[in-house]
Structures are given as structure tokens and as C-alpha cells.
Amino acid sequence: MLDTYPSLTANWSYPTAVRFGPGRIKELAETVGVAGMAKPLFVTDPGLVELPIVANALAVLAKAGTAHAVFSKVDGNPTLKNLDDGLAAYRAGGHDGVISFGGGSAMDVGKLVAFMCGQTRSVFDFEDREDWWTRANAGGIAPIVAVPTTAGTGSEVGRAAVVTDPSDHTKKIIFHPNMLPRVVIADPELTVGLPAKITAWTGMDALSHSLEAWCSPFFHPLGEGIALEAMRLIKEWLPVAVEDGGNVNARAFMLAASSMGAVAFQKGLGAMHAMSHPCSALRGTHHGRTNAVVMPYVLVRNMPAIAERLAALARYIDLPGQSAASVVEWVLELRRRIGIPNTLKEIGVDVDVIPEAAPMAEHDPSNGGNPVPLMADDYAALYRNAISGAL
């Protein structure tokens, strides 16, 4: 057993300042001060705002006398309207920074509010393409403190946020280096109440980040090292976190693995994300759950280019057989164990989506990181397989 440490509390300064450990939400008010804010907007979602973890976090701010307001009009796949409403709340309240508290949805809306409060152009002018981020007024970006309450997206250590463009119904990735939160509080106790299903779905998002990063063809050894260790942690701890949600150790290792996945995917993503984004935009499916469903189909499609990499992964995470095929077997077994359906059809995506989704997948920025070049026709075939269950 490698995962034995005297304590699971630590301060990291990579890729930003991270205060990691159970109970550290009690440092929220101090952290807000360190990040340079006096009157933060606390951005969360409508489910979380009813839970004691939000009440406790707000009580920490109130006790320290930190003026703040709460914004929680955030959808599961955030929309432009969510961002516009958040910006209006930010401006009306005279805020000087954002606390992004929640899963990827709330964290991303919070990050976008902090980014957009100082811009004059449309948010979609800052999509993650070429050097579009250089169009931004970097000085106008407000500070962000991020507090993840799911273990999956890793958005707390990422420089991007995802929002749906109503003009073409696509999920767009908005990027700016200064969207990286100044300080992160990664408190695994906040994820203890996460229902088993969402634990499974978000954990598989973390796996898809690491697996796609590991397989993508670009030169980025830092990302590769982090991806491998994240996948070992996920193999050991995701089933435990799903089956025994109160296990704080399992929650802590999954929270770390989630951040690691996001750091690793600076290397690149691939067809799992390229297929998943259109499903969420067109059919409202959960991001991590969709990645989990398409994962084995994409691995098999990419196999000619990734067999050696998968075999190396199998050796590192100690899979029986230690071969590329054993990685596919492991993914299938993990999905079964944590209750992920086998087909897209079971999560509400049927063949009628293919004519629209396949070209969207080709044009998704994640497609550029896939180890095998894929065009719309290839994606149509992949969607057909993932809908019918033909592996």
C-alpha cells in the first residue's frame, strides 16, 4: 500500500496555492484576504445552496466580518444566461473578487464572472483557440478563490471554464491564464455528502482527463507523470469513495486525483471529450457520466496508436495481464462496479443526434489531442457504436 502518509493535510504551491486537507474550509475568510478581496461574491449552485456545507462556509465569512453576497443561479451545464446573471449580481453588489464554491458548473461560472467583469468583448471572443486569450484585458480580471465540492473536473486548478453558446448550442471552452484561481481550498470533508452516483460520474471525469492526457500525442512529460499517478489513485480509491462515501481518506485521494487530472490535461484531451461535449450541449447529459460511457469505445478506436502507452499504464497501475487489453477490461469492470451504463442510449442519447453531433465533435478543440485523427464520419461511427453497445 503506497497511500500511507502521516497526514493528509498539506500546502502546495503548484500549479497555484492549494490548502489541502480535511476541515480547511475554516480558513476561508483568511484565504479571501490573502487573495486580495474585501467583498467577494460567493458563487454556488441551487442544490448546494440548501446544504450545510454552504451554510458552514458562509458562517466562516460572517464570523470574520467578511462582507459577501451569494449567487446560485447556475445550471448543470452552465449557460450564457447564468454568466450574465452572475455578472449583474457582481456589479450590483460592488464586489472585488469571487469565491467559486461547488462542482465544475459553479466553479466555472464563478471563474467566468471574475474574468468577464473587466472585459468589453463577448465571452465567446475568448474561446480557447489560437491566441484569442491575448484579446483580453488581463488587468481587469478579478481574483478567484476556488473551493471544489466534487472530485472530477479539477476546474479549481485550471485556467479555463466551459459555457454553452446559445447561438450554435455548443459547449465552448473559454481560456485565460489569469483565470487560474489565486488560492484553492481543497477540503475532502466537503465531498463526503456527494451522492454515490455523482461521486462515480465526477470520478470518471477525472479518469478521462488523465487517460486522454496520457494518450494524447504531444510532448509534455510533466503532464504524463501526473496523469499516471492520478490513474493509480483513481483505481485504488474511486470504488471506495462510491461504496463508502464517508471514507475521508478515499475522498481526499480522489480530490487530489481530480486536481491532478486537470493539471495533466494541459497536455491535451481527445475523442472522449470531443464526443461528450455535443451530448451535453444537445441532450443535457452530465459531463463526467458521458465521458465514462464513451470511454471504452474511444480506447478501442484509438488502440492502433496507443497500445504501447496502455500497456505501460497497465504495468504502472498493476493490472492483471499488464497489457493494453487489460486497460479496456479494467475500464469496463470499473464502470460496472460503480454503476455507469454501457451505452449512450441509456443516458438519453439516440441515433437522431448523430447528424448534428458528429460534425460538432470534429470541430471540438479536444479533437486536436486525439492520438488518431478523426473526422465527422469517424465520429458518426463512434456514436453509433456507443449508442448500440458495439465494442
Ligand SMILES: NC(=O)c1ccc[n+]([C@@H]2O[C@H](COP(=O)([O-])OP(=O)(O)OC[C@H]3O[C@@H](n4cnc5c(N)ncnc54)[C@H](O)[C@@H]3O)[C@@H](O)[C@H]2O)c1
Ligand atoms: N473548467 C474545466 O476545466 C472543466 C473540466 C471538466 C468539466 N467542466 C465542467 O464542469 C461541469 C460538471 O461539473 P461536475 O461534474 O462537478 O458537476 P456539477 O457542478 O454540475 O454538479 C453536479 C451536481 O452535484 C451537486 N453537488 C456538488 N457538490 C456536492 C456535494 N458536495 N454534496 C452534494 N451535492 C453536490 C450539485 O448541486 C449538482 O446538482 C460541466 O459543465 C463541465 O463542462 C469544466
Ligand SMILES: [Fe+2]
Ligand atoms: Fe472533463
